[in-house]
Amino acid sequence: MDPHLLRTYVTVAELRSFSAAARALGYTQSAVSQHIAALEQDLGVPLLGRRPVAPTPAGERLLEHAGSLLLRIDAARADLARYGAAPREELTVAAAPLALHPAVLAALPATGVTLRVLPRAEVPAAVATGGADLGLVDGAAAPSDPLSLPDVAPLTAAVLPGAAEQPLAVVLPGDHPLARRTGLRLADLADARWLDAPAAGLPLDRLRAAAGTPRAFRPALRYEGTDVRTLVALAAAGHGLALLPAAAARGAGAVAVPLVAPRLVHRTELLHPGGAPAGPAARVLAALTGADRGP
Structure with missing residues (x-):
């Protein structure tokens, strides 16, 4: 599961809007749509309803995992960045x-x-x-x-x-x-x-x-x-x-x-x-x- 795609999904799900997520992430709306489509293809289930934009039951379940997964990734990056860094x-x-x-x-x-x-x-x-x-x-x-x-x-x-x-x-x-x-x-x-x-x-x-x-x-x-x-x-x-x-x-x-x-x-x-x-x-x-x- 690509963490970039997951982060895009969380942003869309929280904002309930592809265009708002694109502005928040600095992507084009087309790129956001492609990220969601790629994540849905990877997981094999639809994650977002489109009209209105809202998580599906599978998407809600993914949100339960996403916060801790993304936090762990950010923590790992920060931990490794400390190696070799000057105090x-x-x-x-x-x-x-x-x-x-x-x-x-x-x-x-x-x-x-x-x-x-x-x-x-x-x-x-x-x-x-x-x-x-x-x-x-x-x-x-x-x-x-x-x-x-x-x-x-x-x-x-x-x-x-x-x-x-x-x-x-x-x-x-x-x-x-x-x-x-x-x-x-x-x-x-x-x-x-x-x-x-x-x-x-x-x-x-x-x-x-x-x-x-x-x-x-x-x-x-x-x-x-x-x-x-x-x-x-x-x-x-x-x-x-x-x-x-x-x-x-x-x-x-x-x-x-x-x-x-x-x-x-x-x-x-x-x-x-x-x-x-x-x-x-x-x-x-x-x-x-x-x-x-x-x-």
């Missing part, structure tokens, strides 16, 4: 909003750094494809358990002593009936209204898995931003509950009640491509892990 003197760090621990920020060089705040699901791909030299990811996990990361490429996850695990707290309005509790169990909050904030908070599907209640934790409001302070403000205003690291769960009008069950912590890990990093990436890794990883 970069500038550093790009991709970080999930809740992974920006003060100890991590203090370890960054004073100059030459670009910090990209991304939804946590996008951080591993950014590191794998060369969009970032280092990545900071986070999530809820049992104490001492590593995070479950998508298999996008061979990446190394480093534990950060002193910043790896933090207690979790439920964020409530100050006048909430549970605000004066000394601790809360996640199972007791399954029927409460929650904030759905996949980028700034902890995903609701992780809460459902931890509590063993696949249909609970119904969202009251969806927040698609990355600013944690806004998420806390939404919780304080009564739009729904949120589960956050205790250190990030404070704000005007908000109360943070410790989570006591199940035993979960907020875990942060540092990602870098396979092999030993060099230059400023190596120095940041050494500062955060206490290991001597090069000059």
Whole structure:
């Protein structure tokens, strides 16, 4: 399967237009049509309906594979490009909003750094494809358990002593009936209204898995931003509950009640491509892990 043809197909399927895909890819519309025809001939099934332009059932199934296939190809290109390349003197760090621990920020060089705040699901791909030299990811996990990361490429996850695990707290309005509790169990909050904030908070599907209640934790409001302070403000205003690291769960009008069950912590890990990093990436890794990883 030719990855160029596959990339053309994904673009047409997403834009629902041959002409729009041609403009996006810098091809002629005739070339786009030829790419789709060649891919359909190679796979032996029709992938796109023409009027309107939309994936066929086989095309929908191909889309389920295409993202990971193209990501793997991009990751392989980026990985091989690092061989023989001189160490970069500038550093790009991709970080999930809740992974920006003060100890991590203090370890960054004073100059030459670009910090990209991304939804946590996008951080591993950014590191794998060369969009970032280092990545900071986070999530809820049992104490001492590593995070479950998508298999996008061979990446190394480093534990950060002193910043790896933090207690979790439920964020409530100050006048909430549970605000004066000394601790809360996640199972007791399954029927409460929650904030759905996949980028700034902890995903609701992780809460459902931890509590063993696949249909609970119904969202009251969806927040698609990355600013944690806004998420806390939404919780304080009564739009729904949120589960956050205790250190990030404070704000005007908000109360943070410790989570006591199940035993979960907020875990942060540092990602870098396979092999030993060099230059400023190596120095940041050494500062955060206490290991001597090069000059």
